[in-house]
Amino acid sequence: MRSGRIQSMNIGVKWVLAIALLQLGGCTKQAAYSGDGRLIDHGLTAADNRYVVEVGPVDLSRTGSASFKLAGLPRNYFAIGLQVLSGVDRGSAASAVTPADVSLEMTQEGYGMVALITAPLRDWTWLNPKPGEPTFVYLRRSSGSYFDAFTEARYRLDVVVNVPDPSIPPGAIVVLKSAGWK
Numbered sequence: 001m002r003s004g005r006i007q008s009m010n011i012g013v014k015w016v017l018a019i020a021l022l023q024l025g026g027c028t029k030q031a032a033y034s035g036d037g038r039l040i041d042h043g044l045t046a047a048d049n050r051y052v053v054e055v056g057p058v059d060l061s062r063t064g065s066a067s068f069k070l071a072g073l074p075r076n077y078f079a080i081g082l083q084v085l086s087g088v089d090r091g092s093a094a095s096a097v098t099p100a101d102v103s104l105e106m107t108q109e110g111y112g113m114v115a116l117i118t119a120p121l122r123d124w125t126w127l128n129p130k131p132g133e134p135t136f137v138y139l140r141r142s143s144g145s146y147f148d149a150f151t152e153a154r155y156r157l158d159v160v161v162n163v164p165d166p167s168i169p170p171g172a173i174v175v176l177k178s179a180g181w182k
Helices: 002-032
Strands: 038-041 048-057 064-071 076-084 101-108 112-120 135-138 146-149 154-163 173-179
Touching (some): 048 064, 064 173
Antiparallel strands (some): 064 154, 076 146, 101 154
């Protein structure tokens, strides 16, 4: 009876160690990231957006451009978009309230372009946030909005505000979001 109990405890300890190693594995990916912005790892239990990279700021109220460098991204499928402060009147294709037009181009060193988005923001998908929270804006129906990241690869993300919208308050940032377990 006692040896069965010890064997059962050994199995339990092995499971605890396995889970701990998986959790630590998630931490090493975050530590490997380098480049502009910061990588946020929501952990293995995140149903959506396990990895979020807040790449850097973009001023949508003025014409301009910015370049960002990223390396050590976790091996995952990412959507490229913008996080825009709440209160922006996004309009729609029919009403065309916001004239802002933005281009995002992701290139992989030694490979070339891996994603390209160029469109007026009114054509992008605006995820519905809770009132007062920023919203994630991305071009859903474009395969150019998504890319497979490789940990060993180096990337450059060029952002161009082709047509500004002075009514958009400062505080927008370029964001990459990955999937979760679902």
